[in-house]
Amino acid sequence: MTLSAETVLHELEMDVVVRSVRVESDGVRSLELAPAAAGDRLPPWTPGAHIDVLLGSGADALVRQYSLCGDAGEAEDRGSWRIAVLRTEDSRGGSRYVHDTLREGDIVTVRGPRNHFALAGSPRYLFIAGGIGITPILPMLAQAEAAGADWRLVYGGRSRAAMAFTDRLAAYGGKVALVPQDEQGPLDLDGLLGTPEPDTLVYCCGPAGLLDAVEAKCASWPSGVLHMERFTPIAADDAQNLEFTVVLQRSGLTLTVPADKSVYSVCRENDVSVLASCLEGICGTCETEVLDGEVEHRDAILDEHERAANNTMMICVSRCRGGKLTLDL
Amino acid sequence: MKPHKTGRAHASGTGSVTRFPRDAWYALARADEVGRSPAGRVVHGTGVVLYRTSAGTVAALADRCAHRPYPLSLGRVAGDLLISSYSGFAYGPDGRVVSVPTQKRVPVGAAVRAYPVREYAGLVWVWTGSPGLASRRPLPALPWLTEPDWTTFGADWETAAAGGLLQDNFADITHVPHLDPALAPPVLHQVPPRLDVEVTEQQVRFRRDFPPARLQTWQSEATGLPPEGEYAQHEEGWFAAPGLWADRWDVLVPGEPLTLHFTHALTPVDERRTRHYWAVSRNFSPKPETTGILRPILDGYYRKVKDALEVMQALVDREGPAPEVRVRADAALLEVRRVMRRLLTEDTAR
Numbered sequence: 001m002t003l004s005a006e007t008v009l010h011e012l013e014m015d016v017v018v019r020s021v022r023v024e025s026d027g028v029r030s031l032e033l034a035p036a037a038a039g040d041r042l043p044p045w046t047p048g049a050h051i052d053v054l055l056g057s058g059a060d061a062l063v064r065q066y067s068l069c070g071d072a073g074e075a076e077d078r079g080s081w082r083i084a085v086l087r088t089e090d091s092r093g094g095s096r097y098v099h100d101t102l103r104e105g106d107i108v109t110v111r112g113p114r115n116h117f118a119l120a121g122s123p124r125y126l127f128i129a130g131g132i133g134i135t136p137i138l139p140m141l142a143q144a145e146a147a148g149a150d151w152r153l154v155y156g157g158r159s160r161a162a163m164a165f166t167d168r169l170a171a172y173g174g175k176v177a178l179v180p181q182d183e184q185g186p187l188d189l190d191g192l193l194g195t196p197e198p199d200t201l202v203y204c205c206g207p208a209g210l211l212d213a214v215e216a217k218c219a220s221w222p223s224g225v226l227h228m229e230r231f232t233p234i235a236a237d238d239a240q241n242l243e244f245t246v247v248l249q250r251s252g253l254t255l256t257v258p259a260d261k262s263v264y265s266v267c268r269e270n271d272v273s274v275l276a277s278c279l280e281g282i283c284g285t286c287e288t289e290v291l292d293g294e295v296e297h298r299d300a301i302l303d304e305h306e307r308a309a310n311n312t313m314m315i316c317v318s319r320c321r322g323g324k325l326t327l328d329l
Numbered sequence: 330m331k332p333h334k335t336g337r338a339h340a341s342g343t344g345s346v347t348r349f350p351r352d353a354w355y356a357l358a359r360a361d362e363v364g365r366s367p368a369g370r371v372v373h374g375t376g377v378v379l380y381r382t383s384a385g386t387v388a389a390l391a392d393r394c395a396h397r398p399y400p401l402s403l404g405r406v407a408g409d410l411l412i413s414s415y416s417g418f419a420y421g422p423d424g425r426v427v428s429v430p431t432q433k434r435v436p437v438g439a440a441v442r443a444y445p446v447r448e449y450a451g452l453v454w455v456w457t458g459s460p461g462l463a464s465r466r467p468l469p470a471l472p473w474l475t476e477p478d479w480t481t482f483g484a485d486w487e488t489a490a491a492g493g494l495l496q497d498n499f500a501d502i503t504h505v506p507h508l509d510p511a512l513a514p515p516v517l518h519q520v521p522p523r524l525d526v527e528v529t530e531q532q533v534r535f536r537r538d539f540p541p542a543r544l545q546t547w548q549s550e551a552t553g554l555p556p557e558g559e560y561a562q563h564e565e566g567w568f569a570a571p572g573l574w575a576d577r578w579d580v581l582v583p584g585e586p587l588t589l590h591f592t593h594a595l596t597p598v599d600e601r602r603t604r605h606y607w608a609v610s611r612n613f614s615p616k617p618e619t620t621g622i623l624r625p626i627l628d629g630y631y632r633k634v635k636d637a638l639e640v641m642q643a644l645v646d647r648e649g650p651a652p653e654v655r656v657r658a659d660a661a662l663l664e665v666r667r668v669m670r671r672l673l674t675e676d677t678a679r
Binding site: 006007008009010011012041043044045046049112113114115118119120121122142143145146147148149249250251272273275328 | 352459461462465466467469470522523524525526527528529530531532534655656657658659660663664671674675676677678
C-alpha cells in the first residue's frame, strides 16, 4: 500500500485581545475582539456567522459559540469583531467567565468564523428575536437594509432594561418593534405568523421555547422560508448505542465504530483529519456527506426534512441505523 | 414547512461549480485598458461597458442602450458622458440618461444600470451584485501588487472553461508535476508532505512545507542560488474570494525568504468561459533578465492549464457531469466548493 499524503483540515484559530467591554443592557455585555498579533487580519464574515471562543485554560477550559453581532460592513468594524454575552445563572460556565473574569486587554483564542445561519437573498424578511437571540439578527438588519430589501424586526425581551442594542435599533425607526414582556406580554406569534406572507423569509433566534413556537406557527408557510439557529444540544441515550461499520470512501478505509465512540473519534484515531468543534451536535462544523447507509441523526442542526434526505450527518454525535455507513471522508 | 439551512450544503458529487455569486468583485479589465474610449466586457453573460471620466475615475455601466439593444461600448465618450452611436442617447457615469436627441425633456427614470467599481492592484474590479453591499465587502488586500518592493509580470486571456474548473485547478496543485514536469520543483516529484487546509466562513487556505531539496533549473537561474544547493520550500494557496485566488512559493534562505506570489483574478464571462488575469510577483532580483527567465516558464505553464481545462470543459459538454473519485488531498477543493455553494444561496441579486 502506498502512503497517501497526510491532509490536515482545520478552522482558522487566532489569538485576539479584548479591546473593549461594553454594557449593552441589564445582564448583557459585549466584547470587542481584535487580533492580538500586529499584522494579523480578521477574516471576512457575513451576517449569521458565529465563532468559537476558547475560555479559560487547562481542566477548566470551555469552548463556547457566540454570534458575531457587529456590523460586518462598517469600516470601523473591519478590524475587530463584536460578540455579546448574556449572564445566566444556570450557565454552563461560559457566560459567568465572560462576565466575571474577562477584562479589557485579556487575550483569548477564537476559531472560525463559520456560518450555519446565513441570510439568503430575498426581497422581504421577517426577523423575530427573543432576548440575547438578537445578536445574529443585528448584522442581518444592516445587510437587508443595504441590499434594499423590505424587512421588519419583532424583538421580544423580559423588560426594556434587559433588552440589548435598543440604541442601535432606534436608527431603523418603524421597521423595528420592541416588545418588552413586562409591558406588552409575550410576542404575538399568531398575529405575526398566522397568515403566510409572499416572498418573505423568516429568520428567528432566541430561547428554545420561542424557536419551537415559531416552528409550529410556520407550519402553514411555504417550505424553506423559516431559518433558525439553536445553540443547545439534543439529549440522547448513549446506553442504547450499537457498534457499526463506517466506510471512508476518499481515504480508502473501512473502520469499526464501537458503541462507546463517535465516528469523529474513530476518524481521529485513524489519522483521518476532519473538521469538528463543539462535539455535541450544535455547531455544524463536522457535517459530512453521506454516500450510503442510513443515519441515526442526533444533532440540533438538521430539521426533519434534512434528516430524512440522509445527505449529510454530524459525525460528532450521529450514528447509524443498520450496520454500515459510507461517508465522503 | 421546512426550516432551511444554508451551511455546509451537501455536494452534488457530480463535478464542478458552474455558477458564481453576483454579490462579489470581479476583475473586468486591466487598468491600462480603460481610458477615454469605451471598452466592452462580459460578466455572468451580461455586457458591461467601462470608460474613464475627465477626472480619471472609471465608470461601469450596463453595455446596452436603454432605447434600442445596441452596445454602448460602440459609442463614444464626450466629457463625462457616454453617447450611444445608434440612438444618440447620452449617459452620465451614474447610468442616468442626461439627454436624448429628439426632445428637450429626458424620459422620466431613463437610465442603465451603473455598477460599483474599484481600481486596485492594476485591475478594474466591478461589483456585480446588489450595489448597496459593495462597500460592505472590501476586496482582499494584495500588498505584493501595490507595494514598491515587488516586481510583477503577468498576462490575461479567456479560457473556454467554467470558472469552477479553474478554481478546482488552483485548489488542487497535485496535478502540477504531471501537467508540467519541467516547471514543478523537484520536491513536487517526491512523496508530498503534509497538506494543511485552513478554513473560515468565506476563505480557504492550504499550506505545505517541503524538506530541503534541490531547486528546479529555472528557480536557481531566477534566484541566483547555486543549482547544487538544497533549500527548504513553503507553498501556500489562498481562495480569497469567488473571483480571486492567490498562491505563494517561498524558497527559505537566511533572512527573508525568496517569495513568488501568483495572483489569479477569475471572472465568469458565462457558464462556460472565464477571463483569467494572472500576475507573478517576486521580492528578489527585480532586473528584466530575471523576468525574462520566469515569464516563459510561468506563461507556458498557465497556457497548459488553459488547454487542459478547455479539454475538460469539452468533455463535460459532450458527456455531461459524472461522479468523481475524491482523494484526501481534495480537502481544499471541497471546502472551496462548499464556500461557493453557500455564497450562491446568500446572493441577493439574481
